[in-house]
Amino acid sequence: MSFIDVTMQLLDGFKVTMLIFFLTLVGAIPLGLIISFGSMSKLKPLRWLTRTVVWIIRGTPLMLQIIIIFYGPGLIFGAAPLPRLSSVLVAFIVNYAAYFSEIYRGGIESIPVGQYEAGQVLGMTKTQIFFKIVLFQVIKRIVPPMGNEIITLVKDTSLARVVAVVELAKAAQDIVGLKGIIWPTFYIGAFYLLVSGALTLLFARIEKKLDYYKG
């Protein structure tokens, strides 16, 4: 198999990798915010429930979560399984939302109470205070940890292969198994590096953009 052939075949897998990556972000970024509100709720039961769920999700391997979501419904209820890719997406979105929620919580709780009070005495509503004052400051503070987490996501997409979703790593594995050549396994490292390199640059730019003020 020539280099070009391997590259073309890997690119098919790479498309799936990118699909998992982007859809996970689209789902997990807002879901994380909702979860973070839950874990900061004044209602104790809601707070503890949310925190327990976050603990379970962060405390077990993502690979296991993918397997449970794909095989679980069938084994427990005899239900038809979700399509493979959908199971993977559900697991990724929930898992990443849990991590994001903790980053958001840290960011939100780090905003000085004076910012809220300043908004209050100026007659602003809670919603206005959150969206017009607090949110932007939170974003500035969470950009570095979010960058970290999102780069991890690029590589975590390779876990989708445990339920036979043909993403980049599985595509390489298939070639290795079929053609008896080992080098495509190493070659995929370049794909991951390229994406995480681009993300590193992107996040550096965002950080710089937000650097126009201190505090």
Added chain:
Amino acid sequence: MSVLEVCNIRKSFGGEEVLKGISFSMERGEVVAIIGSSGSGKTTLLRCLNFLVEPDQGSIVVNGETVYDSETVTNRSEKELRAKRLHFGMVFQSFHLFPQYNVLRNITLAAELREQELLKERKASKEEKKKVMAQVTETAKQLLSQVGLLEKQNAYPCELSGGQQQRVAIARALALNPDILCFDEPTSALDPALTGEVLRVIRGLKSSDRTMIVVTHEMEFARKVADKVIYMADGVIEEMGEPEQVFGTPKSEKLRKFLENAKEGL
């Protein structure tokens, strides 16, 4: 009619009574200075007036309208609470400017949001909206020149000195045109060299007939600017009167000691 009547305000935190029945009133255009050592309840009193904390007991009447009465307190909606808050403006010890906005935006933000709400309620036309928003910006610029910072309108808070930040905070509080402007130790977080510019601004407001309550450790300032001085100790008003009387012929033993200590500190 008094612009503000505070009657028997009490507040406890975790079983400890911080305000033990505070009553006073003030007239329009009057400046009241509140002095007293740390922990005497001065800040808590201001926070009660601004509804940042809810008193346990007592009543607050502004311009004849009861804005708070513990006897009749019901679950107020956020909207009502906000409307009541707008009677008071608040300048904090550590400014609390919004760091991501420039100086002008810091001043216009709340006023614009408020106007938008009002415009929406009366379904105003686009032209009217434009006019109102232009007015908000115009007012903000006037306030900025009043505090002497018009040329800094595009600067960010982090680019300003503490004194300048506090002057912006004063302009921000004035933008909503409160009946009574409260200052919570407005110069305590400042370098001594910068307190003068802030105090000058406050003095300037007095000459434009602003009703103000100033919690302060600046005794000279209180003496010169205030119409009435309240000395608080352990959650009560220990002594209250004209500055000459409070500083010149203090009746209370506590106040005498306090003033002596303040002098020694100089």
